[in-house]
């Protein structure tokens with residue numbers, strides 16, 4: 001009985017290991033961009049391109065996660081650190097993001113702002 005279980009588990013472990021390799025090698029553009037409102041999906045694309053290289057923890061965040069982790073205040077961009085940090089590039093506010101990288105374009109900033117303004 002015990003031997004049987006061990007033999008069955010072996011392939012499962014191999015499948016799991018292979019799965020881990022795939023996750024590690026995936027690029028930020030593989031992020032599940034399709035879920036959420038249109039405004040969130042558009043903002044997620046900007047975050048995937050410009051932020052996830054450092055903020056990899058955000059990869060799986062839903063809108064609710066951004067709110068509960070105090071990164072975003074719904075309908076209030078200027079009270080949202082995600083917006084204030086990028087806006088800093090534009091206005092000179094401390095803590096410019098993306099750190100050590102070129103500023104976001106006006107269009108990219110606008111997509112983040114539009115998302116936050118549209119969170120229900």
Ligand code: HEC
Pocket residue numbers: 047050051052053054055071081082083085086095097098099100101104
């Ligand atoms: C090159 C790496 C890098 C990139 C790219 C980057 N960040 Fe950051 N970010 C950091 C580091 C390091 C910190 C922590 C130090 C600090 O707070 O300034 C941080 C902190 C933050 C914080 C506050 C800390 C928190 O998690 O509560 C926010 C908000 C933030 N970043 C937003 C962004 C956004 C939005 C982008 C993309 C437009 C971005 N960052 C891109 C490195 C980066």
